[in-house]
Amino acid sequence: MPRHxxxxxHPLLRKLRxxxxxxxxxxxxxxxxxxxxxxxxxxxVVVWDxxxxxxxxxxxxxxxxxxxxxxxxxxxxxxxHMRGDLVDIHNAMLRVADHNVQMLTEGQIAMIPIDAVLxxxxxxxxxxxxxxxxxxxxxxxxxxxxxxxxxRDARTRIAHLLCELALRQEQAGLGGRLDYEMPMTQxxxxxxxxxxxxxxxxxxMGLRTDGLIARTNRSITVADWAQLAAAGDFNPRYLHIPExxxxxxx
Amino acid sequence: MPRHxxxxxHPLLRKLRxxxxxxxxxxxxxxxxxxxxxxxxxxxVVVWDxxxxxxxxxxxxxxxxxxxxxxxxxxxxxxxHMRGDLVDIHNAMLRVADHNVQMLTEGQIAMIPIDAVLxxxxxxxxxxxxxxxxxxxxxxxxxxxxxxxxxRDARTRIAHLLCELALRQEQAGLGGRLDYEMPMTQxxxxxxxxxxxxxxxxxxMGLRTDGLIARTNRSITVADWAQLAAAGDFNPRYLHIPExxxxxxx
DNA sequence: CGCTCGTTTGATATATTTCAAGAATTGTGG
DNA sequence: CCACAATTCTTGAAATATATCAAACGAGCG
Numbered sequence: 334m335p336r337h338x339x340x341x342x343h344p345l346l347r348k349l350r351x352x353x354x355x356x357x358x359x360x361x362x363x364x365x366x367x368x369x370x371x372x373x374x375x376x377x378v379v380v381w382d383x384x385x386x387x388x389x390x391x392x393x394x395x396x397x398x399x400x401x402x403x404x405x406x407x408x409x410x411x412x413x414h415m416r417g418d419l420v421d422i423h424n425a426m427l428r429v430a431d432h433n434v435q436m437l438t439e440g441q442i443a444m445i446p447i448d449a450v451l452x453x454x455x456x457x458x459x460x461x462x463x464x465x466x467x468x469x470x471x472x473x474x475x476x477x478x479x480x481x482x483x484x485r486d487a488r489t490r491i492a493h494l495l496c497e498l499a500l501r502q503e504q505a506g507l508g509g510r511l512d513y514e515m516p517m518t519q520x521x522x523x524x525x526x527x528x529x530x531x532x533x534x535x536x537x538m539g540l541r542t543d544g545l546i547a548r549t550n551r552s553i554t555v556a557d558w559a560q561l562a563a564a565g566d567f568n569p570r571y572l573h574i575p576e577x578x579x580x581x582x583x
Numbered sequence: 584m585p586r587h588x589x590x591x592x593h594p595l596l597r598k599l600r601x602x603x604x605x606x607x608x609x610x611x612x613x614x615x616x617x618x619x620x621x622x623x624x625x626x627x628v629v630v631w632d633x634x635x636x637x638x639x640x641x642x643x644x645x646x647x648x649x650x651x652x653x654x655x656x657x658x659x660x661x662x663x664h665m666r667g668d669l670v671d672i673h674n675a676m677l678r679v680a681d682h683n684v685q686m687l688t689e690g691q692i693a694m695i696p697i698d699a700v701l702x703x704x705x706x707x708x709x710x711x712x713x714x715x716x717x718x719x720x721x722x723x724x725x726x727x728x729x730x731x732x733x734x735r736d737a738r739t740r741i742a743h744l745l746c747e748l749a750l751r752q753e754q755a756g757l758g759g760r761l762d763y764e765m766p767m768t769q770x771x772x773x774x775x776x777x778x779x780x781x782x783x784x785x786x787x788m789g790l791r792t793d794g795l796i797a798r799t800n801r802s803i804t805v806a807d808w809a810q811l812a813a814a815g816d817f818n819p820r821y822l823h824i825p826e827x828x829x830x831x832x833x
Numbered sequence: 834c835g836c837t838c839g840t841t842t843g844a845t846a847t848a849t850t851t852c853a854a855g856a857a858t859t860g861t862g863g
Numbered sequence: 864c865c866a867c868a869a870t871t872c873t874t875g876a877a878a879t880a881t882a883t884c885a886a887a888c889g890a891g892c893g
């Protein structure tokens with residue numbers, strides 16, 4: 334049993350190890366990162382656009398999202414995050430935050446001083462690569478979202494989002510892709526897909542009446558994965574999930 | 584005069600030094616990276632979606648763009664790149680390319696083996712940070728594009744794109760923000776903004792008749808920067824250009 | 834000089850938004 | 864545990880920004 338087995342940072346380590354093989358010393362160093370665990374309520378803002386955060390934060394439980402406000406006060410959601418995601422390293426590394434980070438649900442986050450992350454990266458190239466990889470996958474997801482919002486119709490955008498959340502929750506060990514927690518309201522789905530809440534509602538009902546999904550409370554049940562993926566023009570390659578992780582059963 | 588003063592990689596070094604201070608040894612190591620310079624024609628594809636590139640490439644001259652093809656064959660342009668940009672490190676690091684990279688104009692690119700980049704990063708933490716920073720700014724630009732395509736109307740999207748290209752060319756030392764090369768056709772602008780070429784044409788004429796820009800051949804002259812920035816809901820903070828660089832005259 | 838590619842213009846179609854209001858859930862304090 | 868408030872979801876009708884289709888015009892190029 335390694336030292337730090339009681340560290341709160343296991344979810345982060347789990348994710349980093351999916352990106353790059355880390356030896357025991359690397360893993361121990363990740364777990365030994367200084368951090369403060371914060372319990373935080375739904376809707377709470379973690380970082381404001383324009384802040385100069387000194388820490389980045391790993392999500393331990395619950396869901397968060399990033400968003401920006403455009404002129405007229407309209408909101409665009411940029412990404413959704415869950416257990417193991419290192420959600421604010423961008424803002425911390427770039428000194429001045431260029432977007433907001435907010436909790437979608439209540440949850441726990443670990444605040445890690447950015448200096449400690451940089452020191453660890455300088456010392457341990459494998460960890461640096463894993464961290465870099467994490468932010469590169471982040472970028473890959475942003476690219477796919479540009480396509481989603483720019484070139485797909487409403488129904489396709491929504492189906493695509495549902496597929497992404499399914500696979501990422503599966504990757505994070507939060508359940509199977511066919512039945513998972515959906516922490517977003519229809520208005521939030523609208524802000525993530527560049528639509529209005531009213532139109533999201535109609536499209537979601539369409540997916541339901543067509544028998545692709547069932548929605549109960551705050552969860553999604555996928556009736557036919559292949560059909561939903563087709564409806565969402567969804568090809569999971571952009572998530573860069575290793576074959577071994579993707580293939581593993583829930 | 585440092586060694587490698589005749590290296591082709593000066594544009595890359597220039598950019599990295601804008602992100603992080605590098606000492607002479609770091610700089611020399613960057614310039615000493617193994618590379619092959621390729622002259623490449625307009626429209627040529629550098630990397631195909633699905634490839635497993637072994638190299639990343641720094642743009643030495645000319646313009647490139649990244650794009651994805653969605654179902655139905657529609658194209659979404661993800662970003663535009665110019666001198667000094669390290670354009671394909673994402674695809675190389677992530678092993679399998681998740682988007683295409685193609686030349687917008689003819690130009691020269693330096694192909695650098697990804698292994699050499701990783702070795703350099705492991706050896707020189709400051710260089711690693713600069714490279715990471717470069718990819719993080721890349722991500723910041725993607726985020727802004729999600730907002731642009733998701734939550735702004737046609738005229739605003741186009742004005743925003745024009746502002747971004749102006750400032751980035753200024754940053755790259757390619758001219759002033761008020762008069763710069765515009766390497767994109769209206770159809771390409773459409774694919775970058777999630778619109779149709781016809782509509783881009785109408786909006787562009789609107790910006791012209793309103794006296795915000797003038798367009799001659801393949802260049803843009805900005806009549807009133809403040810007005811164009813306002814029309815484009817443009818706040819340059821997301822580019823993370825250091826004050827000293829942004830403030831400097833063209 | 835003729836061809837190709839890019840731009841411009843017009844008329845019509847349509848996906849999505851907007852506005853409005855009622856129904857269903859969820860949350861909350863007593 | 865209930866009653867009330869506040870979200871969230873649902874539905875309908877009308878408005879509009881943008882897409883689509885089609886054709887002419889202009890410019891660069893071999």
